[in-house]
């Protein structure tokens with residue numbers, strides 16, 4: 001099933017330029033007078049006063065203290081090379097307050113900029129947490145414009161990882177089951193979710209996670225749509241499934257609470273006519289799954 005809308009954090013316009021990521025071609029992109037570079041500090045992109053992303057020229061980074069591996073090449077945007085770099089000292093390039101938490105700004109950035117900022121954040125986070133070769137422990141270095149890391153000792157190549165997560169709307173008749181994690185604001189409810197384990201299908205992960213978290217057996221797992229989620233780098237795979245029972249046995253280590261809500265209740269919350277629960281933000285796939293369900 002497909003939807004005619006842009007999923008937040010997806011739908012970017014970048015050409016990843018997979019065959020032009022090294023040597024002279026990459027050098028040409030760095031020195032292109034139109035080249036652009038996003039700047040991050042601790043996973044936070046720098047923003048302009050108008051709320052859009054800050055772009056500098058890669059040459060502005062010369063002499064700055066940058067986080068490994070330095071500027072990474074994100075791709076071509078309408079033939080304009082786009083890079084991203086993480087600075088060690090924010091005040092080097094932009095006022096400290098211009099670096100803003102991605103979750104806080106995700107609902108305000110336009111969708112094209114959000115997709116770009118998300119890809120950059122995931123790649124920069126991956127480089128920062130994968131500096132050492134997982135095979136031999138040596139310090140590795142970025143290669144192919146940051147599309148991979150290479151170990152100088154054992155020659156192993158390491159590629160950015162994406163972690164698959166299932167996120168499910170559990171349906172019983174005209175009701176949906178939503179849950180609240182520990183530390184979430186009172187009343188905030190969202191779809192249950194969990195990481196896919198090695199050896200599992202999307203369907204098996206959905207069935208296992210649902211039973212573990214709320215003690216409910218589900219069937220008829222149906223894929224709806226997916227979302228790249230840059231905190232730090234998940235692929236959220238949105239599904240619906242049908243509950244065989246409604247009795248909730250809560251795993252209190254995982255969830256603070258879980259409840260059934262009728263479609264009319266969810267519709268009223270989305271129409272801002274009810275505060276029976278607080279809906280997940282629009283930039284989340286949980287929001288999009290619920291919006292999809294109340295229209296069905």
Ligand SMILES: [Zn+2]
Nearest residue numbers: 133136151154
């Ligand atoms: Zn190695």
